[in-house]
Amino acid sequence: MLHHHAVSGVLKELTLSLALKCLSFDFIGSSVDESSEEFGTLQIPSSWKPVVQDPSTLQIFFDYYRIMGPPLSKEALECLVRLASVRRSLFTDDPARFQFLGHLMNGTKEIIQTGEGLADHDNYHEFCRLLGRFKVNYQLSELLSVESYGEWIHLVAEFTTKSLQSWQWASSSVYYLLGLWSRLVTSVPYLKGETPSLLDETVPKITEGFITSRFNSNQADFPDDLSEDPLDNAELLQDHLEFFPYLCRYQYETSSLCIMKIMDPILQVYTERASSPMPVDANELAVIEGQISWIVHIIAAILKVRQITSCRTESQELIDAELAARVLQLSNVTDIGVHSQRYGEISKQRLDRAILTFFQNFRKSYVGDHAMHSSKLYLRLSELLGLHDHLVLLNFIVGKIAMNLKHYPQCEDVIEHTLSLFLELASGYMTGKLLLKLDSIKFIIVNHTVTPYSYFASVFVLYFGLVQRREKKGRTQSCLLDDPGPACTTLRCRVCVVVINEILALLSCSPDNVMIGLIWNCSDAAFTFDAIAMSFYCSSLHGLRCVTTPLLKFMAEFVLNKAQRLSFDSSSPNGILLFREVSKLVVAYGSSILSRPINTDIYNNKYKGIWISLIILSRALSGNYVNFGVFELYGDRALADALDVSLKMILSIPLADIFAYRKLTKAYFAFMEVLFSNHISFILNLDTNTFLNIIGSLEAGLKGLDTGISSQQCASAVDNLATFYFNHVTIGEVSASPASMNFTRHIAECPNLFTEILRTLFEIVLFEDCGNQWSLSRPMLSLILINEQMFANLRIQMLASQPMDQQQRLSLCFEKLMADVTRSLDSKNRDKFTQNLTIFRREFRV
Numbered sequence: 066m067l068h069h070h071a072v073s074g075v076l077k078e079l080t081l082s083l084a085l086k087c088l089s090f091d092f093i094g095s096s097v098d099e100s101s102e103e104f105g106t107l108q109i110p111s112s113w114k115p116v117v118q119d120p121s122t123l124q125i126f127f128d129y130y131r132i133m134g135p136p137l138s139k140e141a142l143e144c145l146v147r148l149a150s151v152r153r154s155l156f157t158d159d160p161a162r163f164q165f166l167g168h169l170m171n172g173t174k175e176i177i178q179t180g181e182g183l184a185d186h187d188n189y190h191e192f193c194r195l196l197g198r199f200k201v202n203y204q205l206s207e208l209l210s211v212e213s214y215g216e217w218i219h220l221v222a223e224f225t226t227k228s229l230q231s232w233q234w235a236s237s238s239v240y241y242l243l244g245l246w247s248r249l250v251t252s253v254p255y256l257k258g259e260t261p262s263l264l265d266e267t268v269p270k271i272t273e274g275f276i277t278s279r280f281n282s283n284q285a286d287f288p289d290d291l292s293e294d295p296l297d298n299a300e301l302l303q304d305h306l307e308f309f310p311y312l313c314r315y316q317y318e319t320s321s322l323c324i325m326k327i328m329d330p331i332l333q334v335y336t337e338r339a340s341s342p343m344p345v346d347a348n349e350l351a352v353i354e355g356q357i358s359w360i361v362h363i364i365a366a367i368l369k370v371r372q373i374t375s376c377r378t379e380s381q382e383l384i385d386a387e388l389a390a391r392v393l394q395l396s397n398v399t400d401i402g403v404h405s406q407r408y409g410e411i412s413k414q415r416l417d418r419a420i421l422t423f424f425q426n427f428r429k430s431y432v433g434d435h436a437m438h439s440s441k442l443y444l445r446l447s448e449l450l451g452l453h454d455h456l457v458l459l460n461f462i463v464g465k466i467a468m469n470l471k472h473y474p475q476c477e478d479v480i481e482h483t484l485s486l487f488l489e490l491a492s493g494y495m496t497g498k499l500l501l502k503l504d505s506i507k508f509i510i511v512n513h514t515v516t517p518y519s520y521f522a523s524v525f526v527l528y529f530g531l532v533q534r535r536e537k538k539g540r541t542q543s544c545l546l547d548d549p550g551p552a553c554t555t556l557r558c559r560v561c562v563v564v565i566n567e568i569l570a571l572l573s574c575s576p577d578n579v580m581i582g583l584i585w586n587c588s589d590a591a592f593t594f595d596a597i598a599m600s601f602y603c604s605s606l607h608g609l610r611c612v613t614t615p616l617l618k619f620m621a622e623f624v625l626n627k628a629q630r631l632s633f634d635s636s637s638p639n640g641i642l643l644f645r646e647v648s649k650l651v652v653a654y655g656s657s658i659l660s661r662p663i664n665t666d667i668y669n670n671k672y673k674g675i676w677i678s679l680i681i682l683s684r685a686l687s688g689n690y691v692n693f694g695v696f697e698l699y700g701d702r703a704l705a706d707a708l709d710v711s712l713k714m715i716l717s718i719p720l721a722d723i724f725a726y727r728k729l730t731k732a733y734f735a736f737m738e739v740l741f742s743n744h745i746s747f748i749l750n751l752d753t754n755t756f757l758n759i760i761g762s763l764e765a766g767l768k769g770l771d772t773g774i775s776s777q778q779c780a781s782a783v784d785n786l787a788t789f790y791f792n793h794v795t796i797g798e799v800s801a802s803p804a805s806m807n808f809t810r811h812i813a814e815c816p817n818l819f820t821e822i823l824r825t826l827f828e829i830v831l832f833e834d835c836g837n838q839w840s841l842s843r844p845m846l847s848l849i850l851i852n853e854q855m856f857a858n859l860r861i862q863m864l865a866s867q868p869m870d871q872q873q874r875l876s877l878c879f880e881k882l883m884a885d886v887t888r889s890l891d892s893k894n895r896d897k898f899t900q901n902l903t904i905f906r907r908e909f910r911v
Contacts, residue, residue, distance in 0.1 A: 142191035197241035200248035222267035247308035250315040339402030354412035361419040386445035626688035640690040648703040655710035676732035741782035787847030
């Protein structure tokens with residue numbers, strides 16, 4: 066009998082596992098991550114329809130969940146999650162679909178009522194996912210059509226409220242519940258019919274529960290080893306607040322009253338503590354700052370979704386003003402009295418980051434480019450705080466930015482967030498103009514040498530960078546003090562030189578802290594060339610003790626020819642001078658990194674600097690401001706040395722590591738694309754082993770999962786290589802150039818090179834979920850035309866690899882592939898081949 070029970074248990078386990086694998090199979094080759102929003106429907110075969118529509122199918126999995134303990138009960142819920150996502154077209158009519166939905170509702174309702182199995186965390190999480198599927202795959206009108214909807218929605222609301230109260234335990238699971246409620250409330254405007262949704266009764270309670278749970282979370286004494294505090298993790302915070310604003314906006318007046326009811330007393334206490342003559346309890350202040358931080362983040366999130374059409378009513382703008390006024394009032398208090406002595410406290414830093422997030426979202430809705438300047442919000446803010454328009458408010462924000470830069474020089478997170486906010490202000494066309502009207506900005510520009518801020522270098526250079534960014538947008542008018550004339554240009558030159566000298570003086574002592582100043586100050590390199598002697602300036606950089614990562618980042622920013630900002634006169638040597646300095650910097654770094662062993666943290670100590678160096682060279686080589694033929698003509702080694710050291714750095718990295726680090730991968734293949742496009746002779750003149758290693762990396766890149774790399778970079782590089790061979794060897798003379806002769810030698814030593822690459826391309830197009838076949842078609846045609854006999858042999862091999870019943874159909878597809886395609890690589894012929902390839906792939910995959 067014991068043996069019988071053991072066998073039965075194993076059979077149940079295997080049956081459930083098989084069912085889950087069947088339901089998880091990717092029937093259409095979409096390879097979509099089920100955790101993403103794209104996992105919306107399950108594309109199961111039509112032949113499964115009778116089984117899925119059979120009510121006993123769902124009941125089996127609900128029964129399995131009830132009788133099996135963890136972890137098998139979780140697998141039963143996973144099967145239900147997938148069944149809840151079955152495509153609509155599987156059901157023959159609406160009654161069948163409603164019956165299926167009714168079974169799902171009744172099953173989940175029973176689980177909530179009994180609470181069976183929900184004490185297990187994995188079960189709880191999967192059950193929340195199941196509830197979340199109801200609104201992902203069904204319309205609100207469909208949910209209302211189910212008889213048990215009223216009882217179900219109240220039970221789910223109660224379940225959600227309890228989950229919010231257990232936030233620390235159910236944090237990752239609540240995400241799916243809030244997603245369900247968010248989608249429900251956003252569907253209400255499109256709901257037709259008289260059936261009540263009951264959301265007016267349930268949503269306000271959930272909203273209040275969310276706010277209260279976040280507010281009270283800072284009072285709980287949680288162990289230090291629990292999950293990271295969301296206030297310290299932007300991504301985690303985003304997960305917590307992604308859906309909540311939609312719930313808030315649904316019953317906005319009720320929600321805002323709840324927020325203000327909670328915030329007002331604690332804000333009053335925080336204000337009183339600032340000027341309290343009595344000693345203040347630091348622990349009490351830390352709790353208060355944590356509570357207020359959550360409320361500020363909630364208000365910021367609410368403002369973030371204001372751009373939704375339904376949120377742009379006058380009544381909602383007035384409520385926005387009430388909430389914003391409280392945060393602005395708080396911002397005035399954080400830097401006075403006792404609070405001005407707490408910049409080193411983590412809770413204070415969290416609070417200031419929350420205020421910066423509020424400013425970012427408020428700015429997008431009510432300041433500058435997309436703001437409504439006649440908004441009722443400013444009328445109410447004028448009554449409450451005297452802030453009567455966006456210019457006054459912008460001055461308020463700049464004051465907070467300056468205050469942070471003054472008091473947080475050692476806090477990287479706050480400084481980074483502060484500079485990010487300023488960058489947004491400086492990058493906006495309207496906000497950029499508004500900034501230049503502020504007296505505080507004009508004062509700093511004119512009196513930069515007497516500024517009282519200890520973090521002056523970064524502050525001022527940011528302001529100066531603001532001025533330069535007007536030109537980076539392609540607008541020729543200078544925005545500095547609204548004066549485009551010669552006097553203004555002279556002032557800009559003087560300011561630029563002074564600031565660079567100040568930064569260089571600081572750089573040798575603390576390069577990491579002030580390099581950002583260099584990046585911003587020289588963001589408009591063409592102007593800087595006219596302002597200072599560039600070669601002297603860069604030589605000063607090379608005089609530093611070592612080439613640092615910030616220095617490399619500065620040069621990467623400097624050489625980027627975005628919007629053609631690096632534009633020199635035809636007689637100007639500046640482009641050549643700039644590349645010389647680039648070469649010196651890259652060679653200095655490369656020589657240093659290659660000569661010393663790296664035993665620890667190889668990415669930060671070696672690979673990081675290498676990928677930045679590759680970015681520098683890619684941008685400089687493709688910037689279109691240097692005539693590289695000049696270097697060889699006059700025997701200048703700048704280009705050759707830069708390419709040589711870059712190759713040595715590349716070869717020092719195993720191919721597996723190149724693919725293991727995302728930024729290194731992108732930089733490497735971007736560099737390859739530039740080399741094969743503009744400097745292919747350098748590649749062809751390498752020894753055969755090195756040449757084949759590089760080509761092998763391109764083939765590996767084609768097979769990679771990153772479409773941007775495979776189509777835009779690897780495919781382009783292979784096409785340039787094959788095109789060169791076709792033009793200079795296939796239809797040209799072998800002795801035409803040393804590069805073509807070297808190319809012929811490489812192919813002679815590896816005669817199957819082109820065949821293998823072409824085979825790889827065909828396999829990608831035919832057998833993978835290929836969304837970049839246009840890009841891949843380019844090198845395919847070039848490789849086919851190189852040697853048509855090679856293509857014929859490959860065709861025979863591919864036909865032989867297919868089942869007998871598929872060979873004739875594939876043969877006909879191959880014949881159509883080259884129909885009306887000539888022996889030419891002009892654009893018209895390439896387009897024709899691309900069209901044929903699209904048809905070829907579609908008919909093959911039928």
